[in-house]
Amino acid sequence: MTWRAQTQPSRPAPHGRILRRAVLWVVLLGLVLPILAGSFETLRAAFGLHPGIGATRFGLAPWQSLAALPGFVTALRLTLFTGIGSAVLALLLATGFCALMHGRVSTRQGDHMLTPILAVPHAAIAIGLAFLIAPSGWIARLIAPLAGWTIPPEIASVNDSYGLALLLGLIVKELPFLLLVILAALSQLPVNQQLSAGRALGYGRGIVWIKVIMPQVWPLIRLPVLVVQAYALSVVDMAVILGPSNPPTLAVAVTRWFANPDVQMILPASAGAVLIALLTLAATLLWLLAERVVRAIGLWWLRRGGRGLSMQPGLLLTAGLAAAALALGLLSLLALLIWSVTHRWSFPHPLPESWSWQTWHAASWAEAASYSLLLGCTTTLIATTLAIAWLEAEDRSASPRAGWATALIYLPLLLPQIAFLYGLNLLFLRIGLSGGLVAVIWGHSLFVFPYVMIALSDPWRALDPALIRSAASLGAGPNRRLFAVKLPVLLAPILTAAAIGFAVSIAQYLPTLFLGAGRIATLTTEAVTLSSSADRRIVGTYASLQAALPFAAYALALALPRLIFRNRRALLGGHA
Amino acid sequence: MRLPILASLTLCLSTPAFAAPTLADWQQTLDAARGQTVYWNAWGGDQRTNAFIEWVNSQTEQLYGVKVEQVKLTDTAEAVTRVISEKAAGETEQGSVDLIWINGPNFLAMKEQGLLHGPFVADLPNAKFLDLSATSPASVDFTTPVDGMESPWRLAKFVFSYDSARVSDLPETMAGFTDWAAAHPGRLTHPNPANFIGATFLKQALIELAPDAAALQLPVTDASFATQTAPLWAWYDALRPNLWRGGEAFPENESVQQQMLNDGEVDIAMAFDPASTAAAIAQGSLPETARVFTPKAGSIGNISFVAIPFNAAHKAGAQVVANFLLDPATQAHMQDITVLGSFSVLDPAKLDVPAQATFDALPTAPALPTLDSLGPTLLEPHASWMTKLTEAWAKRYTR
16 A cells, blocks of 8 residues: 555546546446436325326325325334344344354355355245244144144244244344355454454453454444345335235335325325335434444443453354354255145145155246346346446545445445335336336346445455556556456456345346336246245245355356466465 | 227227127238237236246247237236336337236226227127127126226136035035134134235125125215125124134235145135136145035126236237137136136137037036036125225224
């Protein structure tokens, strides 16, 4: 860094400025503008302006009818409970698990363990989990012979009116993501030295973790936690499958109102979508407030100097719960895989009574899979190229990323999808884009780009500046430095970021549905649609494929660098 | 390009409603349709229907050069919303929805807002096999006159299914469900009334319990609603505490409920398709001992239609598909229990002998009821009743 500051004083190189501006404009026009425009359309409808359905009176009427809808208050309470509860608990479990397991598993082993759950779309995990914990589910079928059940017990273990099953589902799905970002953050900190220093001073392992390591990790994972929070407040597919039904959570209710035969319901639905956005904002502020409070209390707690050996049971408990949640996730996947080759499997049999490959033969999954593949590859290519351009532009103009730029990148992930997708579709219709591949690719890129940026930013910055310095001193210009040095050295993390982007694209449900006018049928839209048929065998087939594609992408991201650099051991580095 | 069709349509409008179309007009439609891909928006939750639509695609492509692409919906209203969004955005020519599987409130909503293309039914050559007299089921959809704006394609009748190995004391009337549920607490449920089948369960009870069932055929008023539904709510209040999960939670739709019957979580499921039980047995998703029953006084029946939005990009292709669906051979294929098992919408009196023989030769299954064994078919109430009924239910029972 010091060298760069000497050779490139405050004035950025002109070509650096051009690249930076170009990338910024692409992001502004391609990602931010559609989202703002879409949000604007939704906002207008929320205040009574939707000329298409004859609504032209500006006012609060949509909000009044929203509040008057049956079950509104319960739906609101459910949304807050499951949304905020799941984010807090998932973070707690992830912290406890990392505190106990860090150093015992390598980052790479961690990645391998987590990717299957990470790669599978939410809907698939939810369907598997619902089968696992239902009163007639797999767990009950295993207990049935011992308990002497001939019919399932009457327990509300899914779709319970408190939303506990949904809470569990969200934790199972978000925990691996949080573990992964914590592991990535840890790789940037001198954890081992600090741990040994702490332990030498007589602190318990877990307490060093909480008192010393976690405060350093938090700033690095704050945004991902907020992404999880935003997702949990606006999730639709998981909430339909696991959540309460009468009333459902607010996001589900809003989706239903959007699809009501009475088109005037679009107005309160829009108000509901805006409300979800406001809730997300409020929850974000709550987290930031909590950060301050914890900082104050934490400081006092630190200075008290407790060695925290009594904390050990609590840590074991959270880590145990985290392990259980991971196990539930993996079992859900296994259940889906088994169902996909089942002919008949009725209660209380612990395993299928008859097997069949029929759904693999019959289901028309090939077309859906090729759409998924096409969308995944295209959007990943676009997003990865854009991300590399952005990072390279940052390098060339030698300025760190501004806070507002980070906010721009995260915008699509922090805003609830439902708040802008309906409006965005109206917009795309007006410019004649809706219903086509282009619109869907565009829609996917909105969400793929942020994830690729998140995954690639840290490894990019961690690149040894000495390499660039040597290249420059050998006379390599900026382009040659990029193509001959940076890209090859960073190949492994670039491919990993691309694999993450691919997985994100595969999992997109609402953007594909809204912007594709339903014509672009991917594995995910088919799986969610078919989940309304409740035929677990077919859903199992689609969900297995949903998991298999991203899984293959991860495997490729791991294998390619090893193949290309098989005689360049140093280039394989420590990156997974 | 579509000028000839438009011309023939205006011609139709100016001539008496059911004037037989000339063959030349249809030939023009066929010519215009060749090469088109018809995006058929249809609920995608039923795998057999999805497979049937794929079969339609293979047939129409071979016969007429018209491809059919199913847009799978989780709810028919999605397609309605899509057409409305398109209208809002000024898309009046190249709409993305060509054909919708529709009936009841969705049809009423689209018809009232002028979102449909037509009338086109009388132009279809195969319409000659339909009974299109003013009061026939093919001419009235939830008491709303069809007016040629949608074409029938399958017959639906509300039935209950149960596992005969587990249950024998079935209720004979809707009123009898209260006692049955009291004797078997937690073993009965119905789909959420926001869902079509859940609403039909309530309507089925309403028809039996209403003081004056004839009032249900007229558009609902606040007064008539209060009078006619009072006994229904009394019945439901007595039933609800003994429902599955104490009537606090409901399955999302009839497929989920069928899965619950299969899992043994409840004893009774319901469907709008008398053949669904037999088909589910064949697919391994219900036990061999599953059977169908209806209340003694009969059950609600209706016809499912296909409609063409006003802005459909492929109207000619859509008409060709609608006509193909009315072909006696298609209807017989559809009634085949191994295919779909839906009863034909054609008027048996209008079929010729070979066509009738095709129907008679269809295979049968132990769980497949005959149309006669299902009792009388009750008329759907006016569509406004369903909307009001679901709203009132949500107000009363959603906390």
